[in-house]
Amino acid sequence: MKKNLLLLAGFLFACQWMMYSQGAPSYEGGYKVKFDEDGKKYFRILSWAQVQGVYADEVPDDVSHFNFNLRRARVLMYAQLNDKFLILTHFGLNNLNANSLSPTGKGDGSQLFFHDVWAQYNLNEHHSVGGGLHYFNGISRLNNQSTLNMLTLDNNRQSWSTLGLSDQFARHIGVFGKGNFGKFQYQVAINDAITDGLDMRMPEDGGAPVYGGRRLLGSRDAGMVYAGYFDYNFLDQESNFLPYKVGTYLGGKPIFNVGAGFFLHPNGSVKLEGAELIGEDVSIFAIDVFYDAPLGEKGSSITAYATFQSNDYGTDYLYSAYGTGSMIYGHVGYVFNGDVNKTRLQPYVSYGSNSYDAVDDNRNIFGVGANAYFAGHHSKLTMEYKNEKFGDVKLGTITLQAMIYL
Template sequence: MINVRYPLVMSALLAAATASAQVQSPPAGNPPAPAPAPQAAPPASEAPTASVPYGAGLKVNLSPDGSKYFRIINWHQVWTRYNKNNTGSQRVAGDPESSTFDVGLRRSRVLIYAQLNPRFLIITHFGINNQNAVSGGVGIGDPGKKPQLFIHEAMVEYKVFKYMNIGAGLHYQNGVSRMTRASTLNFLAYDAPITNWPTIEKIDQFARWMGIYAKGRVGKFDYAVSVNDPFATNQALTPAAQPLNVADYNPRNSHKVYQGYFAYEFLDQEANLLPYQTGSYLGTKRVFNLGAGFMFNKDAMMSRTGAVPVPTPADPFTSVPNKLQNLGILSADLFYDTPINKDAGTALTAYAVYYNYSFGTNYVRNIGILNPSTAGGSSAIPGAGTLRGNAYPVVGTGSSTYLQAGYLLPTNTLGEKARLQPYAAWMHGNYDGLKAIGSKDVNVYDLGANLLLDGHNAKFTLNYRARPDYSNPQDVNYRPEITLQTMIFL
């Protein structure tokens, strides 16, 4: 106790002495100290300047000339949404909800890429997608918790010569269309239509492939081709469990997947170091591209063609009538992005794509992005999957068309600190499986606007969607979705 009191007493005495010295009068006979000189007025603050372009962002040079470097990109896209659910949807089993207001993580990602020199490139991309309070996680008994942090891309690339780079690993050098290779950082609309990733989470891993690729540019001609292994999928499926004459992914598929995309760049050339295609340049480039692509996978699909024997045999693959069918996709697209009036800062962005899908007999697939429901929503479309929440027929054997256009308003519309870019989009799906049951084609309408606080690096997007509800395929009704996306990437 003495050891504690001693330093406390000494500290108090020192503090008192210091305070006394600060307030005591000057000694007699000495003139008082002169008053301090008046302080100079602080310099006038400079007028605010325009936002500095983001440029290379979080880039670290590893050599004086910058030939060796790495860059880190981090982004979050948060959705606050009102959704009118499909008929019969339940938030969780036993909790029916005709509409939902929720918050979710559409994407939360980190991308790192580095170059030892212009001949070598490495990309590492990881993150999560589509987590809300009821789904997207892997918690035991709590399906919305602890979403799976997984590798999106892990690839290495080597420049063989001027016109060709080759790479391998888990990659995003996709075929089919420009939007199949889309960057999620600079969409024009609030999200992709998902028709652009027609095999997502089936024979690919979240639109990524395990394989090898070649890419390059010859003059104004840009290309990317790849050979990949299909991921094993539908492992519990047998022909005995399939609807009659409705194809699904073949669980015994081991054939390579071939794909490619080719584009001719009539005006400005786009960067092709990374595989991510820009959605809107906000008037910084004049781009006019025509593109075409393909995907092919032999015997990727399987369909039952006859009755299932009773009792069901031990090996239904050999005893239940079935056939294997190839998966083939073709596309053609057009992308146009140009400043309209550079002084006013206006710009136009437009994109159009046509897909021809061959997934086998009457194949249709329902998908609901960041689905707010986990139960209910029965579907009368054979083999298409549930129609809970916001799901609808997104892809299928047949064709689809997607159009979008946006206009960047003048810089003085909202003042110096923000820009406004309204847009509209339309997706049309013409699928054999819907025709087979006498249902209508798919139409999805989007109308929205981007509020750009610092270009695409910091923005809000407000989107209104009219979405078809196929709970009764002979009487399709349209349900509204209103989504506010908050996005920042650094």
């Protein structure tokens, strides 16, 4: 135990040194290459990496309490030929560790894959349509969360409510529309559902359904999904140029948004009655509120978020992180006074509770942590303790993450 904690402390010191040496307070919009004087033709590239050291208190006897993890390694590029057209490409990998590494880098866990590839046509200044492998999701702000600027160490897992069930890593192939009417913003999508998702179980006679509508019933009866998210910006207007929602602005501007969203998959789940496969609709709805604002004139700020979500994956459905029932989740963080070009600290707490119709126990998750910003989100160190309890299963983890974003 002491040895593992010493390793974690050493990792903290090394990451802090790297961040001071590589931080870029004068980032000023990143690497954007303009091909004309007015900037309507341009190309931009972003890259980021998140490296973790993780200590878990409840593991099997033959498993180490401590391990390293390359949580994310990503590259995102987008370009405009003119102000009417945009193309975006986003690729990378996730969770590369000792168990997913391969001897020559050819294993499944070592492979890069496309997260997003879509093309977009701007109807006018306020409305756009597009299609491809995209992230214009419904349900809630957290189902559209950016991984570049989260308040907590990572997103609330249960908020990525269809990840791997109907999509590829929270992305569908389909078409979308997005835009705004003044302070009211919207994004809607019609997509194909994945055929072979995470839930590859076969339904049992009289048992709970499985999420495999397209696989078991075919694309005609269970092939399409529908999603949308809508929010009203009471204070400053957030950008919806890209779908990735900001987790914390660090007091950069006052934001107060109230949102609501949905996800519908007709016949998405399937149960077996005798010899007949019966489809059940999957429907998920959520409301949420997001607040981020500076406090005073010395760099302090507050970030707060709360959501309620109703999940219907079919009668008594329960699989991994997903289950028919309801969820409440919230987090709050505070940035202490400080120079924006120097180190700033942001402690935070989070809490989520998930109820499931299939069982009596709730899944309760509590987190407490702190971010150290050396150049805003471009150079950040996060330490978090998370405790999760579900029935007889209890898990406590301490994670230290170093992030660089250019």
